[in-house]
Structures are given as structure tokens and as C-alpha cells.
Amino acid sequence: MAAPTLFKMAAPALEQLLTELLEPDSAGIRQATARLREALEEPGTLEGLAVLLREAERPQVRNLAAVLLRRRLRKLPPGLIDRLPQLVVEALERDTDGSCRGSLGLLQARLLLQGGPEFREPIWKWIQGATREPQKLEGALRVLSVCISEAGPALFGHAPVSVSHAPSCGSPAPFSGPALLWLLRGSLRSPNPPGVVGAALGALGELLPLLGGTRKNLWRSLVPEVLQALQELLERDQERGAAALEILEQLLEFHPEALSSHLREMLGLCLQVGGAESRGDALRVRALGTVTATVQSRGRALLPLLPWLLRGVLGPLCAPLGSPPDPEDEDGAEGPSPRHAAAQILDALAQELPPEKLLKELLPLLEGPARGSCAGGRKGAMLALAAIAGGCGSALRQRFLAPVLGALRGGLGDPEGAVRGAAAAAMRELREQMEPHLAPLAAEFLPRVLGELWGSPQGWFVLEALLEALGEGAQAWLPQVLPRIQGALEAAEPRGRELALSALHALACSCESLPLPPPTLAAVAALAREGPHQLQALVPVHTGLYWSILVYTGVY
Template sequence: MSGELEQILLQLTQPDNAVIQQATAQLKLAFKDPAIIPALCAVMTGSQNSQIRQSAAVMLRMRVKKHWKKISPDHRESLKAVVLQAFQQETEHAVRHSLSQLSAVMVKHETPDRWPALFALLNQSTKSNNPTDRQVGLLLLSKVVESNPESFKPHYRQLLQLFGTVLQDLDNPTAMYYSILTLTAMTAYTGTEEMNLMRSLIPTLIIALKHLIKADQDQASEVLLDCFYVFDQDQASVVLLGLFLCVDQDQASVVLLDCFYVLTRIRPCGVIGLFLCVDQDQASVVLLDCFYVLTRIRPDQASEAMEVLDELMESEVSIIVPHIAEIVHFCLEVSADITLTDSLRVKALSCIAFLIRLKSKTVLKQKLLNPILQTVFPVLSAAPPPGEEDPEDEENSNEDDTDNESPKHFAAQVIDTMALHMPPEKLFHQLMPLTQACLASENPYERKAGLMCLAVLAEGCADHIRTKMLASMLQTVCQSLSDSNQVVRSAGLFALGQFSEHLQPEVSKYCAELMPLLLGYMSALNQAKIGHVTKAFYALENFLENLGSEIEPYLPTLMETMLSALSNAENLKLKELAVTNAAKEKLVPYFLPVIESLKGFLTDTRDEMRALQTQALDTLSVLARTIGKEVFSPLAAECVQLGLNLTNAIDDPDLRRCTYSLFSAVSTVSPDCLNPHLTAITTIMLLSLKSTEGVTAHLEEDKAFVLLDDDDDDDDDDEAQGDTILDDEVTDTVDPDIAGFSVENAYIDEKEDACDALGEIAFNTGAAFQPFLESSFQQVYELRDVISPRGCAQGCLRGHGPVLPSSAQSVAGESH
């Protein structure tokens, strides 16, 4: 059977759809044969084609993972022996990697004490004098320990001693890398008996990490080697030719030489292609495709290796306490090196922030605050590359984007963490001279850094600033709003917004100075960049929230500006910002023009209007709750109809969520106008609660052949014979190929807001809601373990409370 199986696998690699479909059908039939396990083993060890050997290993891994208990004991023992044999004789890295993954899956079922041959191989290979054998053994070790770390616990001391040796082998960075991955997997399971050994490893670990970072360019060669295994061999020569044509040869010489060596091994005739002239545009496209693959097949190893520091801090911080100074200096060295990748520098800065959060007293005691600040400030004040802007200063930047993982962003987070976890007197003594120097600089990005520093101090050091420094800091921020550089003005607006949010009520006392400045920005809404205006709105909104009656003198000018933006501005984002800030109290004189603008937005179904419409609905909801029943009630029925029309016309979770909030708000001022629409409203909301839209099932890696298992769960007589034994256990209801589920935040928010709205509508409409009570209660109850109880089930129960007694018996009966 092995010969036929190898032929089928070979056909799957052919560039012919009909051949692939035929081979897939044949493979499905082959998988029903009880001899499939031995056949795959034979192909995995005997095929001359490395791609076929790798495919066989991947299929075996899937089979083992999903059907281990159905594999006969004889075939299990045979498989354990064959896998180790294949691993020892294999010469191709990609196949070794797949074999190590197969071994890792088996270790979940066959622990090392039940698989002594595995531990013998690990012991032999990891201690070998041959660097390649040692590297291969450490690859296998990293995979099996990561798969089942607790089962190796009796061997932790032995492994830690091994790592102490391997991490000193600075000429073998790949071996160090695999050792660090294994150490990371072990850390959460280490006990007191391993503490001293772990602690003694830290200095060696830091040196190893430094060498891994230095070796990143050499590791890039290994990444490209993996790329050749992904591409077919003809493509490999084209990709390499593209590198010679498109990459700066001085910077990439080491990588190219390594690639040349690789190419001569896997495709000798491809070397001729290096001397042929091809179209450079075509080569550029090939090269881009190559880099696209590179970013997915191998992440930055040094950055990944640094995860061990995070794991040590999270699990066993006592291990690193004696070495905090060494770790901090190492991370500072990495974060300050602009030649390294952003991801590596970000990792180093996040480690520093983590240490400050966990051991701020130790950081201060060991006099590490000043070195940290001396390194962090240049990162924070660095100018972007020529022709570029910082993400937050870009015209089309998304203010809600939380994925800004630049070194500058994390440098600000380090200072933010200091403010939250260090005594302000000690922090400000060393921080303020650096901040003042930045603020006085002629470099706009240094001035921006000084303002960003003041901004992130506002939350953690609020009491200290309010009582001792508010006037001087506020004066500095106000002066920045007239800076000649918009980057600096934007940072000043952000700082003012932070002050308004965290330094209340004292900051509101300066409204006479601040409001004219802010209103000055509002008067030029259409001329400034949207990113800049967004920060102005942010500062204004935070400041207005706490003014109370003191807003009245400024209200005419403010509303004139807002209404002008709603009526005349061409930019939809600007209209959205104006809508957001228009919903304030004391708006009765301006109510009708605001409503007319909002109604106009809610009848436009263009996609580009979506963000504006969600803000308009939110504004309507706020107006319904604050403007007063007498003013809003005449428009309540029309608002409900507008909401229903939108939900019928547009499929968008954020829009539905805002519509539910509008229905809920209307129920507080005019519940009767909802009664005729309760059937439609509750139907939409219950559909939202039942919907699985936005739920994503994540498959495990290498599911290219998942279709082969489609029929494996059929318990027919043919499959029940041979290599399968049927256990008496109940079959899991969750597909074992599914690693987990995720739900997009928009759909979670929709469900939570639907529950809150159902509760409030039930409360306000009273008996009219009773026909819908049982179904809504039951649906919310089913979601109790899926989404936030506070946001959903508890809110709905609280809202349903007044009408529950009349239906308590029926609901209780169903919920059991």
C-alpha cells in the first residue's frame, strides 16, 4: 500500500486541478484502510522525495492527534519506534521539524516514562559532540517539552544543567534558541528545588540573548532556507535571482552567499539562472512574494527568545530579582539600538515596564531609574524617518487603533508605568530635568516628547500634580498650543485632554484660560488636519464633562461651531466628531437644528457614512436621556422608525448596537411609542443574541489535509476493524482540530448592549413586554457563560425584575 500512497501524495503536488481532485478522492479511500498508519510510516521513512516525507509526517500527526485512542497498541508501539528512526536518519530541516511536531503530539499521550526510547534519543543527541546532532536534538526537545512540560518535571534539574552548557555555545545560536524556547515552556512549572539552578542561569541567558540578537542576520539565512522548502525548486532559483536584482548587495552579502550555497544543494542548475538577465519588474514581484512568505514561516528568533524574560517575570519573579540590574541594562542596550528591528526594541521596552510594575522598589534601590530615563527619552524624542510621520500624527491615523507597537509608543508606556508604580517625589526629581530640557529644545520632536511625558504622568501622579504642580504644568501645555509646529500643538492638545480626564476637579478652575484656546481651535475646523482636530475635540470633550453650569457663557460659540461643522464640513470624520461633542446638556435652544442634521445622516445608506451614523445614533440616545421628556417626546416615534429602517437596510453590528441603545433611551421618555414595534424590536435583538456571526474557529497548524478526516467519525463496520479499537468513552463534542474560538469585539458589544436594552425596555414598557419576557430571558440565560455577566445577564435580570413575578413560574420551569 505504501507505493500507491506515495504516488497519491505525489499527485497532490501536481499543478493540475483535476489530478489533485482525483488524488484527494483516492486519499480519502486510503484513509479508511486499517493499514493507513503503517503505510504512512513507510512513506515517511522510505520516500526519496522530502516533500512527500513531510506530507506523510503531517498526516500522521493529524491522525495521532485526533484518533490516538483508536490506534491499536501494536501500531502505537511501532509508530513510536518509526518516528525516532525517521528523525535520526532525516537530513532535511523541514521534515525534521514536522517529525518533531509529530513527536510532540505523541508525548501528550505517551509521557517520557512510557516512551524511554525518546528520552534516550534526547539524552544522546543533546549531549553529542557534533553541533548539528546537538541542534537537532534540541529542536526535538523544545517541541516535546512545549507540548507536555509537566511530564518532564522529574528531569528539570538535568535539563537546566544541559542548558547551562548549551547557552555558553555562542557559535551555535540555533541551539541556544531551541534551549531558550524549552526553558520558556518549563518556567511556569518549576518548583523550589529548581530555583537555584534557574537563578544561576540568568547571567548566561542574558549573554545568549545578546548573541542571538547579533546573529539575527545569520538567522535570516536559515529563514530563507525554509522559504526554499515552501517554494518548488524552480521558484527557488527565481527568488534568489530576484534577491540579487533587488536587494542592496552590500547589506545582504552574507545572506546571499548562504542562499547561493543552499541553491547549489537543492537545485544545481538554478545557479545558471544567476547569470541570466530577466525582467527586473517581474523579479521584484517575485521578491515581494518571497518576503510575504518569509514573514509567516519564521518570526524574529531573538524577539521570540526574549519571551523567556516575560515568562520568568510572570511565573517566577524571585528567580530574576538578584539579576534585575543585568536584565535592565541588557534591555536598555537593546531598546537604544536603532539598527535592531522595532519588534525587538519593543520587546525590550515592555520587559522594562514589566519589571517596574513588579519590582519598582528594587529598581529604585539599585539606582536604575536614571539609566532607564536616560535611554527612554532619546527613544521618545526620536524624529521619524525623512518623509514620514509618527503614527499618531498621520492624517489618516485611526484614533481607536491600539496596535501601535513602535519603540516610541512603548517608551511612553515605560514612563506611564513609572508614574503608576513609583513615588512621585522620587520620580519627578530625576524626570523633570529631562522633561524641561525637551520642552526648551529647538527640535519639535523633543518638545513633543516633553509634552507626551507630562501627558502620561497625569493618571499615575494625579494627586501630586493637582496639589503641587498643576499651575506650572498647565501653563506649559497652554503655551504649546501656540507652537509653530503642528506636531507639538497636537501633543499639547493630547496632554490637555489627559489633564482634563485625570486632574479633576482642580483643572476645571482654569476654564477662563482654557476655553478660549479650545474654542479658537474649533473656529478653524475645516482648515486643520483631521488628526489634529481629533485631539482638539478630545481635549474639549474631557474638559466640558466637568464644567457644569460654567459652560453656559461658552455654549453659544461652541454650538455655532458644532452646527457649522454639521452643515458645511465636507469631511465625514469632522462631522462625526462634531456629532459626538454636540450631545450636552442645556441644548434646548439648539435641539431642532441638531435633530434635523442627525435625521439627515440616518437616512443615507452609503458605507462611508457608517461611523457617522453610529455617532449620530449615540447622540440621539444621549439627547433622549438629557434634553427632557417634553422636548424629545414629540420626536420619539420618528426616532424609533429611523432605527428600525437602519437595522433593516444595513448589516453592521456597531450600527445595530447603537440602535438598541436608542430604543432603550426612547423607552425612558416615551415607552408607549415602542409598544407597536415591540415584536420587531425584540426579534432583531434576539437574533443578535443567537447569532454566531463574528465567531471564528481557529484550526491547529498544518490543516492542509483536514478534508481527509471528514468521514473519519463514521462508525461503519469497515472502519471499526483493523487498526482501530473503539473506546467506551463519550466522543468530545468539540472538534479536536479546533484550537479555540474568538469573537470579534463588535459582536460581543452588540450582544451586551442588546441585553442591557432588553432589560431597560422591559422595565419601562411593563406589561406590554410580558409576551416577550420568556424568550428574551431564556436567550440571555444561554449566554451567561459566553459574555460578560455584568454587561448582559445581570443587566437583563435587573431590568426584568419588576415584571418577573407574573411569569416566574413558566420561566423557572423552562430554565431548568
């Protein structure tokens, strides 16, 4: 007697099989995978997966069923394909799990790509119905966003969408430009909850590449609504607000002309968020990153706003040193800080604007923080020099050499370690343009660095910058520097050995010949015995040193 198919055995048998695939048991997973591979050859199994979209108890199983159906969409029988759009809508109506709805949305998008207009009708009716039920609206908008992102032009007959301010009389076609814009613009307004507003902004961002760009007045009218919605969302939910800021970069990419008359308002919102110390760092960095994207996109269009823009950037750049400290000031910390996100704006400005125009406005603004009593301001001034070095280095050397060297001298001699570290970063960035002028400065401060109790990563970072600035002049300092490196290499602390090896790498960059005395060579060789990978950093600049250490240790 032939065994019944899994579908005829009822969905629970298939549900149990999928459940076994989710268990943390490697042997069980292998067995379940083999059984599923055989079962998928049975047409009834595909019908069973469709049932599980709605009836499986565990959301992980419902999610897996949606994924399997999407992957085998072209192998489904025609009858199931025709019913699947409605089955997906029924599953969406019942499911409240975000991950499941995402998978169902992806499945629906694939159906929209594969089918004709009749496949669009069920999902559009469901989305329209959700607009009348606030508890369903957020989920519907997120599904809509997935469909727009994945199905793209297929929703609109492979042509840009013609749009107007409101849908025409009668019932607009499913996924028509007027209907979608009317739905999304209505969802931006208060008193919709943050989830709805964030989802509407996300869907609108996905829609932007598909909308025709001929109605510039419409886009200009849309920008104030987007900015107002963003401002309210940022006040109510920082996490959703940070994600929703992406729409500004999407507008910059696809409809930059719409922002031309709203640049100050948009940048003002981002600078206000980026400078607010009461907000989370992730949100502040995201907002300041949007300013950087605007600079890169609009460039010279920002010249009339430059003085105002720079004052806004200097707020987070020169803010007081806080608790916790900036990531680069704390060993082991990761991630960008608002201070460095502000410096990246200056980097972008230096790349996009004429150097003389930027320096004329920026340098006077930096004088106060560079000489002030606030260590954060002094650090910010040093980071500003580092940021503009790439775009303005030549102009700084030709017209502002003495002030720049004076600022670096003040930074390297600052009592605050964070300021000295920022000055070292500026020296490194300026080295290509000012190398002959930096060597005397490095020689002036190297004795101080070597004479202090510097065991922190910042101290090593400053040492490296000074050695690189000295160039071949570093040879004269080997008797003082190498014992420091040797002591750190012989210590048991792994981080200290890593920093010492990095300093040795800086010496190798500077010196054409780097003879190591036997005690230092032995200390480095001890690392090679732990594995040649410890010395890989030396290979690009000092292959001879690398191989001599390997030979010394007997590795080769």
C-alpha cells in the same frame, strides 16, 4: 474481489489523496475529504500515514500526515503506537523543513504524554546525538522546546525537576533536570550560531515553569549566562533576539528572586536596545515592553534605580521626530512605536510607585525636553504627562496644577502638529482629574484650531479633545464647529467623513442637547442612507440624535 487497502496499494496512493487535499480546488477537496474519511476506517491507512512521515516527497504532505496521526492517536493499533516514537525520530532525522519538524515535535509530545519511559528513550537519544552535529542542533532544540511545552510535567513524572549545576556521574535519565540544563547551558555559549542560541533560550524558557525553585543560587548563576547570550544574539540576529527576549519575562514570572541582584544589568540591556535608533522598531518595542513587564512585576524593588531608569526611558521617549514618523502622526499607519513603548513604561511606573516619589524624579527631567528646540522632546514630554495621568493625576492636580496647565498650553500652541496631538492626548487623559481647570484652556485654543487649515487627522484629534474638555461649554461653539463638520461630511473623501463623524461623537459626549441645523442633519443623514452602521458610534452617548437621523432619512 475486495479492494486492497490504501496501505497495501503502497504509500503513493495515500500520498496522492493527501496531495489532493492541499490543492486550491473546493470540489476536489470535498471529494478527497470524503475518500479520506472512508480510508481512515482502514487500519492500513494509519500505517500508511506513518510511512509518509518519512517518505512523502512534499513537506506539506509529511506535515499533514503528522497532524492526522496526532489527531487519531488513541485509535492507533497497539503495534503501531509502540513503533511510532522510533518512526518519528527517523522522520526527524531526515526532515529539514521547519514546519514538518514542528508537527513531528507535537506528535512526539503527545506520544510522551500517552506512553511510559520507553517512549522517551528514542527522542532523547536523538537529541543527545544532535548535540555532536552542529547542523542538527538547532532543529533538535526546537523539537525539545515543543516537547517540553506540550508534554510538560509528564516528562518528569509529574513532579518539579530537581536540578544541579551539572549532570551526575553516569548517564542521566532522559529529560532529567541536570541533563536538560547541561544541554541548554552549553548551547548558549559562543561560537554557536544564532539559530542554536535562540532555540536554546526558547527551550530554557519552556523549562522554567517545571524546574523546582529551591536552588536560588543556581538561578542567580544562570541569569548572567542568559543575559550574555541575549546580548550576543541581539548583535548577530535581531529577529531571533527579539523572540528570545521572552525568557526574561518568563524568569520574572517563575523565578523572580533570581533577577533581584541582576535587575540593573537586565534593564540596562533592554534600555540600550530600546534606545538604539539603528535597530528595527519591532525589536526596540519588544525590549521596552520587557522593561514594562519588569516594572509591573518588581515595582518598588526598582525605587533605588529610579533616576537611572527614568533617564534611560526618556531617550526613546524624547528622541527626534524621525522618518518615517510615529504611527499616530501618519494617517493609516499601524503598530506601536518605540516612543509609545517608552511611554507605557512611565504608565506602569505611575501605577506601581508612590506618586510623590515618581514625580519628584520625573518632572525635573521633563523640563528640558518640554522647553527645548527638539520637537521630539516636546512631544515626549506631552506623552509623559498622558502616561502618568492614570496613576498620578490626583497628585498632579493637588501639587502641580499650574505647571501642568502651563505645559499643556505650550503643547497646544506648539508649531509642530505632532506636539499638538500629544498635548491633546495628555488633556484627554487628565480630563477626569482636572476637568474644571481644562475648560478655559480649551476655550483659549479652540478659535485657533477652527481658524487654521486643519484637514489632517491630528487636527481633528485636537478638536475632539478640546470639545470634550469644554463639556457643556461646547454648546456656545456649535455655530463655528458644525459648519466644519458639515463640510467634511459632504466631501467625497471617506477618511474625512469618518473623522467628522468622530468629532460629532465628541460633541454628543459633551452636550446634553445637540440640535443639528437642517444642512448638517442632511449631511449626516446621507451617511445613514449608506447604512445605519455609519452612525453606530453615536448610540452609547446620544441615542436621541441617532434615532432622529434614522427617522429623518426614512430608514425608520
